Each structure stands twice: as structure tokens, then as C-alpha cells.
Amino acid sequence: MLKTLNEKIKMLSESAKYDISCSSSGSSRSNKNKGIGNASSGGICHSWTSDGRCISLLKILMSNDCIFDCVYCINRRSNDINRGTLTVNELVNLTIQFYKRNYIEGLFLSSAIFINSDHTMEKMYQVVYKLRKEHKFNGYIHVKAIPGASIDLIRKTGFLADRMSINIELPTQKSLRALAPQKSKENIFKPMKFIGENNLMIYQDKKKFKNTPKFVPAGQTTQMIVGASPENDHMILNLTEALYKKFHLKRVYFSAYVPINDDPKIHFSGKIQRNREHRLYQADWLLRFYDFTVDEIFDKSNNFLNEYLDPKTFWALNHLEYFPINVNKASYQELLRIPGFGIKTCRKIVSARKYSTITYDELKKMGAVLKRAKYFIEVPGLKIGGVFRDPEILKNHFISESKNKSAKLIPLFTGKELELPNAY
Known part of the structure; x- marks a missing residue:
């Protein structure tokens, strides 16, 4: 177990890089009562705002001392790695000091599950509470909801955070049982449903009452790992479409599996599927903004997106x-x-x-x-x-x-028909 604060910061910030569901678009929390920090509606976490600014946040785990043994995770219980846990005060002070030095404009806080789900969620809630109430920090805060934590803790955290997320990780219950046996679909979907329903309820109340408190104003997100389990793209996007409809998610993130652990249970092709991840994002964009359905995106002959065509x-x-x-x-x-x-x-x-x-x-x-x-x-x-x-x-x-071949573009013509290039 690591002892010094510098050692813990270095390790826990490095471990946080595998969670990519940390976009911040949608929050408009403004500074008030002579507090510090200010969450922009454009976004944080090295995101580009609508006016062209790139802004950042502290992205860190509270702990990597996990009691779970998920096969795909670097922090799985059975891995022989250094472990460390930041205290509530260490995280609060770190965030404030980084902000005052102009290193960050917000916080993305996640954690491995240490002791149990409620204990972990309680500690994360305390971090957010102290930042908001004691230090008057009005910057952007994204908090990871812990699977299996009590709904009351999720609710209290939701009234303080700008965005929350709970990661599905794997597209099917079968893969979840095989690779993350201590997680369950119910423990993931229960808080996701609660956040989605309460977000809609608060939105409706705001139409009637101006002083309605904000609840996860930037919405919720989730993440799926691509390439660690055998599901095809059609199955992944079917789940994605259902999540948008049922739980009103702001966004679903896809993460190409990086081979951290050597385990025969992982369905890894031997290649990190970055291009597949890219195609899934393109398809997700069509679902959210272009009025496409999943079945339209695929043809009957293949349940995977085309490698070369968007x-x-x-x-x-x-x-x-x-x-x-x-x-x-x-x-x-x-x-x-x-x-x-x-x-x-x-x-x-x-x-x-x-x-x-x-x-x-x-x-x-x-x-x-x-x-x-x-x-x-x-x-x-x-x-x-x-x-x-x-x-x-x-x-x-x-x-x-x-494929970046040397084939020439088909030229436009005005007047007479052109001959096809030799490549065609």
C-alpha cells in the first residue's frame, strides 16, 4: 500500500485513464456567494467549448484497492499491483489547490470499490459535499455512481454533482457474468433508472417552480468496452439505442479493449479495435442526431459495421x-x-x-x-x-x-461524359 500523497496521486490519476465517460457538455452551474470556480456549459476534461476554448479537469480515482475481480480491469483484486486510497480531505485539498494554481477547472471523480459499495459512494459524496458547501466550489464535478450503492447516496450526490455516470462495461448479462461476476445488471440499471427518472422530474418541476434544485444538470453517461467480449456491433448498438430511450442518457461511450490482463476468458482478437470504436461512435451519432434506427445502419448480411465505410x-x-x-x-x-x-x-x-x-x-x-x-x-x-x-x-x-490508396478521385464534369479512371 502506497503511503505518500505524491505516490498515490501519480498512481490513481494514471489508473483513471481507462474511464473515458467524462465529457461535461450541458452544465451551466455559475459562481455565486463569492465562491470559487465556474462550470461552463461548453464542457471540461480537455473538451472543446462552443467558443473554441479547451478546458480541463482533475481526473482521478479515490482508490484502486478494489474488492471486485473483473477480468478486464487493471485494478482487479487478484492483480499484484500497488494499492492506494486518497482520504476525503486529501481529494478536497488537491482539487482546491490545483484549481487555485489554474491547473484545472473541475473534477472527474471515480473509484474502485473498497470495503463495500456504500462505503465507497459515501466517501465520494463527502468529497463533493465539502467542495460545494465548505469551499464554495462551483466548478464542474463529474462523479461516478458506484454499482450496488444505496439510492439515497446516489440522490444526495446527484444534487451536488453536474454529471454522474455508471458504467455498463459489457453489453450482455452473459459477458458480465463471465468477466465481472461480482457485478449485476440490476445493480447497474437501478441507479441509472433513478438518475434518468429524477432528471426528467426535476426538468418538469423547473417549468413550474424557478427555485427547483438542480439534479445532475449535465445528465448521465455510461461506457462499454469493445473487444473484450464476443458481442457484435448490432448487439452493442441495440443496447445503446435502448439506453437512450429508457434511461435518457446524455451519451454512451465506447472504449476499445486494451489488453491489460492475460486471461483466457477475454475474447481478444490480438488487436486493439480502435477503428471499430470509431465506427461505433459514428453510428451512435446517427442514432442521436440524424433520426436513424439501428436496423437501418446494418444490412442483413453482416452484424458488424463496415471497416472502410462510415x-x-x-x-x-x-x-x-x-x-x-x-x-x-x-x-x-x-x-x-x-x-x-x-x-x-x-x-x-x-x-x-x-x-x-x-x-x-x-x-x-x-x-x-x-x-x-x-x-x-x-x-x-x-x-x-x-x-x-x-x-x-x-x-x-x-x-x-x-485505404489511402493512390486511386484518383472521380472528377466532376460539365458537358460531355468522362471515361472511368483505370482504378474502376
């Missing part, structure tokens, strides 16, 4: 009957389906076309990503021959781009 392009190539889309006539929902068009671009189009016909050059000025979109749209100033609408030609073109 999910929106993959869907478009499988549904060319909807394209080309007339930019000047399509609805907002139809515009969202165009590969390369983001939410801001679609909003600009809907707003601008009220006053004049949008041309290809005007789309460029709007910042639309036309490198991909040009094959799926109809707009004055752009012409692409029918042969370029062939799904296999387009698919090969996009895959070649993804």
Missing part, C-alpha cells in the same frame, strides 16, 4: 433508390441522410433556400463536405454522369479512399 455512406450505397436528393426541395430529414452533410449544413440549407436557389458553389461557401456528398445530391452547377451512380463503383471509390 455508417451513413454505407446506408446510402445500399439505398441509392433515394438518391440523388434535390437540395433545394428535400425536407430537413432527407438532407440529414446525405453523406457529408452535417446538422449545421442542413440547417443552413433550409434557412438559405427560403430566399434564393442554392447552387453548388453556395454549398461550398456553407462549408458542406462535398467530396462525398456530390455523388448523392442534385443541385445547379453540379453534374455527374449516370455511370457514377453505380453502387459498386462508388463503393470501390470510397473504400480506396479509406
Whole structure:
């Protein structure tokens, strides 16, 4: 067991890096009563705010002295590693001193489960309570909810924190039993449901009563490990979609499994699946902001996302009957389906076309990503021959781009038909 504060800080901050569910968007806690700190609605934890600032937080575990033996975790009970636990006062003083030195603007506090779930959650609550009430700290605070902790402790912490999260870790009960036998689906979903329902209730009360206290104002998040268990992408995204609908999560994070422990129970392919993680985030974006469903994102032949094509392009190539889309006539929902068009671009189009016909050059000025979109749209100033609408030609073109091969882009033409490049 480590003794010195410096040793504990170094170890516990290093151990915290495996938890990535620490975005802070959505909180607007302001300073008051001559306190210190100020939580921005833009976010913390090395996140970019809406005005371009990058702000940071202290991300640390309270303890790595875990009583659980989760196969995928560096802090599992059976691992022979140095252990350490920060006291409540050490964490409070550390946060305040780091803030005063302008190192941080907030705190992300997690912990291994030491002694038991309630004891761990109680200590974390005490940290947040002292920061808020005794030190008048109004900076951003994200606290991890401990599986199995009492709902009363979750509730008390929720009225002080900006965001809370409880990690699902694995997509199915079967994998949870195999790799984290001391955790249960019930202990994870119970606090998640409580936070989600109370968040909605507080939101409704605020419409009637201005002085309604804030409860987890930045919402809750969770994290799933990708590549430690055999679930396919379709199963992972089905769970993701259900979490958004049932528990009103702010965001689901995906973390490619890093082989920390050598254990035959782990379903590891031998390669850290960063690209798969990236594709899951892209698909998650489609679920949250682009009105896609999980079943639309996949085709019947494969339950994994395409390695070389982003999910929106993959869907478009499988549904060319909807394209080309007339930019000047399509609805907002139809515009969202165009590969390369983001939410801001679609909003600009809907707003601008009220006053004049949008041309290809005007789309460029709007910042639309036309490198991909040009094959799926109809707009004055752009012409692409029918042969370029062939799904296999387009698919090969996009895959070649993804693989960073030397294949040239299909050129636009004005006037006469162009011959296909040799690569096609």
C-alpha cells in the first residue's frame, strides 16, 4: 500500500485513464456567494467549448484497492499491483489547490470499490459535499455512481454533482457474468433508472417552480468496452439505442479493449479495435442526431459495421433508390441522410433556400463536405454522369479512399461524359 500523497496521486490519476465517460457538455452551474470556480456549459476534461476554448479537469480515482475481480480491469483484486486510497480531505485539498494554481477547472471523480459499495459512494459524496458547501466550489464535478450503492447516496450526490455516470462495461448479462461476476445488471440499471427518472422530474418541476434544485444538470453517461467480449456491433448498438430511450442518457461511450490482463476468458482478437470504436461512435451519432434506427445502419448480411465505410455512406450505397436528393426541395430529414452533410449544413440549407436557389458553389461557401456528398445530391452547377451512380463503383471509390490508396478521385464534369479512371 502506497503511503505518500505524491505516490498515490501519480498512481490513481494514471489508473483513471481507462474511464473515458467524462465529457461535461450541458452544465451551466455559475459562481455565486463569492465562491470559487465556474462550470461552463461548453464542457471540461480537455473538451472543446462552443467558443473554441479547451478546458480541463482533475481526473482521478479515490482508490484502486478494489474488492471486485473483473477480468478486464487493471485494478482487479487478484492483480499484484500497488494499492492506494486518497482520504476525503486529501481529494478536497488537491482539487482546491490545483484549481487555485489554474491547473484545472473541475473534477472527474471515480473509484474502485473498497470495503463495500456504500462505503465507497459515501466517501465520494463527502468529497463533493465539502467542495460545494465548505469551499464554495462551483466548478464542474463529474462523479461516478458506484454499482450496488444505496439510492439515497446516489440522490444526495446527484444534487451536488453536474454529471454522474455508471458504467455498463459489457453489453450482455452473459459477458458480465463471465468477466465481472461480482457485478449485476440490476445493480447497474437501478441507479441509472433513478438518475434518468429524477432528471426528467426535476426538468418538469423547473417549468413550474424557478427555485427547483438542480439534479445532475449535465445528465448521465455510461461506457462499454469493445473487444473484450464476443458481442457484435448490432448487439452493442441495440443496447445503446435502448439506453437512450429508457434511461435518457446524455451519451454512451465506447472504449476499445486494451489488453491489460492475460486471461483466457477475454475474447481478444490480438488487436486493439480502435477503428471499430470509431465506427461505433459514428453510428451512435446517427442514432442521436440524424433520426436513424439501428436496423437501418446494418444490412442483413453482416452484424458488424463496415471497416472502410462510415455508417451513413454505407446506408446510402445500399439505398441509392433515394438518391440523388434535390437540395433545394428535400425536407430537413432527407438532407440529414446525405453523406457529408452535417446538422449545421442542413440547417443552413433550409434557412438559405427560403430566399434564393442554392447552387453548388453556395454549398461550398456553407462549408458542406462535398467530396462525398456530390455523388448523392442534385443541385445547379453540379453534374455527374449516370455511370457514377453505380453502387459498386462508388463503393470501390470510397473504400480506396479509406485505404489511402493512390486511386484518383472521380472528377466532376460539365458537358460531355468522362471515361472511368483505370482504378474502376
